[in-house]
Amino acid sequence: MSEVSELSNAERDFLRPYLPTKTVPVAPQPDDGRTTNDHSPNNDGDTGGGSSVGKSGPTKATNLPFVTLTYASSLDSMISLAPGLRTALSGPETKSMTHYLRLQHDAILIGVGTAIPDNPGLNSRYPGASLATQPRPIIVDPQMRWNVYGSKLAQLAIEKQGKGPWLIHTLRSLPRSDNMNEWGGERLLLPADDVNDDHTEKERLKWSTILEALKAKGINSVMIEGGANIISSLLGMPELVDSVVITIAPTWLGVGGVTVSPEAKTSGGERINAAHLQETSWRQFGQDAVLCGRLSAS
Ligand SMILES: NC(=O)C1=CN([C@@H]2O[C@H](COP(=O)(O)OP(=O)(O)OC[C@H]3O[C@@H](n4cnc5c(N)ncnc54)[C@H](OP(=O)(O)O)[C@@H]3O)[C@@H](O)[C@H]2O)C=CC1
């Protein structure tokens, strides 16, 4: 039996206002000649109901994809027990939700700090998922630290259980002669930001540069899953993020875990809240709580 089960109509209704509209290619039907099929939760045959919060679909600059930030957190805002330690926080019901969410996006993005320790699959095991509807896995790996060969992502792409991964590097990275394109993989070389906030030799990419490049390659929606560094940065960028879906597991990981927390903010020399969610909705999935919302600009 699959570890991932279908969500109820009520669960999908709950998520719908926070999701993009995804159009996926399907084989033409003999009787109607269609070439596309709208699998958005607004158009999948669900009956009405649901929340009246906001609306689905892109609401910002057309050169950017719809961005959903999503992660599973403990009650102490941690996403893993220690750096580099893959930690299961989601229960079976929220795991199913994650696979449903993956299927609603054109791409799933993580950082190299997650790819190396977790060796994730990043495909959707939701019932009915096909290669055409799978999201594109994307890894932000500016310095080419991660070896895709032998990874689970490569294996799934070769077996056609997932799309070939796109790896994002900086222009300074040495081009490699590789055969990733044989199984759908690709390397995207992007210009690094001029400003290096952490004063290291590391080259940073602007998130607007990354997202614009993805949109230019036909990615209309991206689900950003982690890890801590990436989620914490993007929590401070409401102009780029359309919605946030957080699984909250009823557990504390304890001191030394990997924490999600945005950069501190000040106004007029005073500390102010660093990030804030508005238009929130909560729902229980098994033992976990799921919080959806939108980042507010102020
Ligand atoms: N519970 C959950 O839902 C999830 C948990 N996790 C956990 O999170 C942990 C990993 O988090 P973390 O270590 O923070 O790693 P991340 O996955 O956030 O990757 C961070 C790295 O990505 C690169 N990067 C990020 N932003 C930029 C940018 N703007 N420009 C260029 N490069 C960038 C950098 O690579 P470089 O250093 O090479 O410059 C950086 O070190 C793991 O333990 C994993 O299990 C991960 C996902 C979800």
Ligand SMILES: Nc1nc(O)c(N)c(N[C@@H]2O[C@H](COP(=O)(O)O)[C@@H](O)[C@H]2O)n1
């Ligand atoms: N939603 C969620 N809940 C957890 O408890 C998690 N640990 C994660 N981690 C993310 O999922 C990736 C693993 O994906 P596969 O199951 O291998 O496809 C992992 O790399 C994190 O991005 N997520």
